[in-house]
Amino acid sequence: MKIIIIGGGVVGCAIARQLSRYEADITLLEGGVDVAEGASKANSAIVHAGFDAKPGTMKAKLNVDGAKMYPRLCQEVGAPYGQPGAMVLAFLPEERATIETLYQQGIENGVEELRIIERDEILQLEPNTNPNVQCALLVPTSGLTSPYELTYALADHAAVNGVTFIMNAFVSQVRKEDGRFVLETTKGEMQADLIVNCAGIGSGELHNQLSDRKVKLIPRKGEYYLLDHVQPLLFTRTMFQCPSKMGKGVLVSPTLHGNTILGPSAEDVEDASDVATTAQALAMVNERSRMTWPGLNLRNVITTFAGIRAHEENGDFIIGAVEGCPGAYETVGVESPGLSAAPAIAELLVGQIASENQLSEKMEWKPAPVRNKPFYAMTLEERVEAVKENADYGAIVCRCEQVTEAEIRAAIRRPVGATTIDGVKRRTRAGMGRCQGGFCSPRVLEILAEELGIDPTQVTKGGGNSQLLVSTIAQAMGKGDA
Amino acid sequence: MLSNELKQQVQYVDVLVIGAGPAGMAAAIAAREAGVENLLVLEREEHMGGILRQCIHNGFGLHRFKEELTGPEYAQRDIDKVQELGIEVRCGTTVLSVDEHRFVTAISKEKGVQLFEAGAVVLAMGCRERPRGALGTPGSRCAGVYSAGTAQKFVNLEGYMPGKRVVILGSGDIGLIMARRMTLQGAKVLACVEIMPYSGGLNRNIVQCLEDYDIPLLLSHTVVDIEGKDRLSGITIAEVDEKRNPIPGTEQHFDCDTLLLSVGLIPENELTQQAGVELSPATQGAVVDDNLQTSKEGIFACGNVLHVHDLVDFVSAESFRAGKAAAAYVQGKKRQGRFVEMKDGNGVRGVVPQRLMIPEGETEPVQVMFRPAAVYENATVVLTAGGKEIMRQRKRIFTPGEMAELTLKPEAIRQIESDTVTVDILA
Known part of the structure; x- marks a missing residue:
């Protein structure tokens, strides 16, 4: 049976990995140059405990189930995970009621260890919090991951179990012809017996091509500030504010790499590919973050970024078989808490696909490739050994994040390897530090060209026409071959 | 704590210089010329010369060599001198850590992890772009x-x-x-x-x-x-x-x-911070005395890692002083005296050095550098100690784009009786 998964975000890759347990010919098509190029690379990186979603919804169930799967999944595939906990802060007297509602909702959704705490305890646990805080919901089970690193790890695990990944294959049209699916893609026409639509913000359009029951996805942009890592952490937990109808509100959170993230804004936009940041939204994020953290200093900002949420009009995930179109499955409207829910979405949907299509499990399902510890996290003894085994560990390419040549080459050689500067950056952190690639990008570019066997002028930042170099000097002076 | 196996690998170096750009090379040359034999320079790039290697335009060396050189030409003069003096330079070697006891770890492809204990460390890592x-x-x-x-x-x-x-x-x-x-x-x-x-x-x-x-x-x-x-x-x-x-x-x-x-350029002070050295918010570099010694004994800083210069000639001059001071430190030539603070006053940002020693014995002139906070035409820079003016100098123009420099003469230094000296620009 030929299965095509459309979309290489965290959900598509989690599904690819889960499906790779079964006997089938599986291909994943990704419109971008790499997996995790859409919402999966630009979000808050929170594994939500699950108090936020309305009880009884898909969001609530899959969030809570997914969050509980995270520690083991991340260990199995070699992705970062931590559980620093979270707080939802109330600043106004009337927000206490919201905190109580969230508490009740959390209990109903099956979230454990929730507790409402008062000002003194909040300030004792998180001394940088605005002292005007009144009370908070303490959420010890709130977790963190690195969403793109998780996606890469899921993709690698799927690939070693036979899933084919095709990048730059954007699916524009899908139809059913003589019992098979025909997909028009930027890499030509492709056919499949079964398809799984995980196309993120594009999933609504594909759904509507297959079903008479139309859905509407609204691109909702979220903008963030990322601050340099400092020790000790400014906040050890994810600090939420009371949610509004546009989302969970602005958060101030540590990342697993010790940076601080502020955001997101929430603004509905026309263009789903518009991930430019705007002065207005960033100003809002700055202002709202100060409510949580009055001591915020933007001097430590190392970058800003934006992501697009796939908000479904009715506000819930649509997961399962496409109504009236046998053989088509989908995950539509997967916005927050989609990252948290992804493992549970994959388990639920693949379970359904396997049983409805009598897929048989493989005799052997290979474990995920072993991921070496990053150099920056190694002890001195581990470094001594690493460089003895592979001299390329001795060449530090990214000085800000201490990323070695060995790791950059390994990132390119992974089963689903990096092909761009951004792909290397997200897999290794080279260029993610305070100089933002100023020093290391020429060397990373050189290594990419060497490993991929392409000319340096062909190396892109993030695929498409994002080449870094336009020509050699000789060509620019009209002396060389164009 | 180091394992016994690693402890045996620790190499003792009298003066360890981090960086072989213009600052590191000048510091190393000065240290060797002051008689330091056990001297090592670590450079993360494959070649000496630092950022000068890519500065192929001319305009370098007017102050130091009285001629106009390109960046690589300027660097080559120091490279030649380093080689002539037989100073050991390990290129392709990145320093991973420095601590306050001057224990240094580094790594390279050829030699793997290297451990050093240094009598003195000279920080000369340069700066990076915002x-x-x-x-x-x-x-x-x-x-x-x-x-x-x-x-x-x-x-x-x-x-x-x-x-x-x-x-x-x-x-x-x-x-x-x-x-x-x-x-x-x-x-x-x-x-x-x-x-x-x-x-x-x-x-x-x-x-x-x-x-x-x-x-x-x-x-x-x-x-x-x-x-x-x-x-x-x-x-x-x-x-x-x-x-x-x-x-x-x-x-x-x-x-x-x-x-x-x-x-803008930012001194690259990750290692400096690791060593627990006090940094100045104004320069984003270490707080140093007139010997270029930081708040940690035996750790010196010079060049763009200390404060961002406009001209390499001044980087070299400053770094020669740092190398000489590091040599004197390991040779046990301790200075005696009392310290006074140098403070940014009106229109002045990032005075270096931030501390000045009033020595008991012979007093030497001290180079003082700072950046004007704005443009001032026909203005005067005045140094005041405890209400007493100890020096003044008039200049046609002060601008933030050009580092201001003055020499504090021994007779001025000897007039300082207070604990602080303030540098002001009077319009």
Whole structure:
């Protein structure tokens, strides 16, 4: 049976990995140059405990189930995970009621260890919090991951179990012809017996091509500030504010790499590919973050970024078989808490696909490739050994994040390897530090060209026409071959 | 704690210099000339010379050599001297950590992890460019936005052009140099945009790199939007008010494929911080005394890691002093005296040194450097100690783009009776 998964975000890759347990010919098509190029690379990186979603919804169930799967999944595939906990802060007297509602909702959704705490305890646990805080919901089970690193790890695990990944294959049209699916893609026409639509913000359009029951996805942009890592952490937990109808509100959170993230804004936009940041939204994020953290200093900002949420009009995930179109499955409207829910979405949907299509499990399902510890996290003894085994560990390419040549080459050689500067950056952190690639990008570019066997002028930042170099000097002076 | 096996690998070095750019080379030369035999320089790049290697324009060495050299030529003089003196330099070797006891770890392809215990450490790691992220400029995160030094490396060392239609944000020296360089290589430089009402670079660079090529310098302007899906397609700039906020209605659009940023340099002090050395918020470098010694005994700092210079000649001069002082330190030549604080006063930012020793014995002249906080014409810099003026010097122009320098003479130093000396610019 030929299965095509459309979309290489965290959900598509989690599904690819889960499906790779079964006997089938599986291909994943990704419109971008790499997996995790859409919402999966630009979000808050929170594994939500699950108090936020309305009880009884898909969001609530899959969030809570997914969050509980995270520690083991991340260990199995070699992705970062931590559980620093979270707080939802109330600043106004009337927000206490919201905190109580969230508490009740959390209990109903099956979230454990929730507790409402008062000002003194909040300030004792998180001394940088605005002292005007009144009370908070303490959420010890709130977790963190690195969403793109998780996606890469899921993709690698799927690939070693036979899933084919095709990048730059954007699916524009899908139809059913003589019992098979025909997909028009930027890499030509492709056919499949079964398809799984995980196309993120594009999933609504594909759904509507297959079903008479139309859905509407609204691109909702979220903008963030990322601050340099400092020790000790400014906040050890994810600090939420009371949610509004546009989302969970602005958060101030540590990342697993010790940076601080502020955001997101929430603004509905026309263009789903518009991930430019705007002065207005960033100003809002700055202002709202100060409510949580009055001591915020933007001097430590190392970058800003934006992501697009796939908000479904009715506000819930649509997961399962496409109504009236046998053989088509989908995950539509997967916005927050989609990252948290992804493992549970994959388990639920693949379970359904396997049983409805009598897929048989493989005799052997290979474990995920072993991921070496990053150099920056190694002890001195581990470094001594690493460089003895592979001299390329001795060449530090990214000085800000201490990323070695060995790791950059390994990132390119992974089963689903990096092909761009951004792909290397997200897999290794080279260029993610305070100089933002100023020093290391020429060397990373050189290594990419060497490993991929392409000319340096062909190396892109993030695929498409994002080449870094336009020509050699000789060509620019009209002396060389164009 | 080190395992016994690793402990045996620790090498003792009298003076360990981190960095073989102009600062590190000068410090090493001075230390050797002062008699230090057990001396080692660690350099993360494959070659000595630091950033000078990519500065192929001329204008270096006017003060030190009384002639106009290119960056590589200037560097070569020090490289030759280092080699002539037989100083050991390990290139391709990155220092991973330095602690306050001067225990240093480093790594290279050839030698793997290397451990050192140093009698004195000279920090000479240089500086880095402020990236786009630090400005918080909104817009697309497409390709085509580079710091000027990165573009300079692509053009001068790798032989590639990063773009054809260029706007430069910031008027730091590297940006100005790159305006000319890109033009000479066939690119069209549309404008140089500076948020401040004055240039951040040297006046000679404004003339030779912008005016000579008819590139407009737009002061009190900044980039407010960056457009482009994959590669940069255009930018929008706007005039700013006194608070540096963009003024609505003043927007101008440029079609361009490249935006070069020359928006400031930051001393690269990660190792300095690891060692627990006190940093100055004004210079973002270490707090040092007139011997270039930091708050940690036996750890010295010089060159752009200490404070960002405009001219390499001054980097070398400062670093010779640091190397000499490091040598004296390991040779046990302790100075006796009392320290006074040097403070930034009116119109003055980042006085170096921040501490001055009034020695018991012979007093030597001290070089004092700082950046003017704004432009002052026909102004006077005055040093005051406890209400008593100890020195004054008049200058035709003070501007933030040019480091101000003065020599505090022994007779002035001996007049200091208070605990602090304040440096003010009086208009």
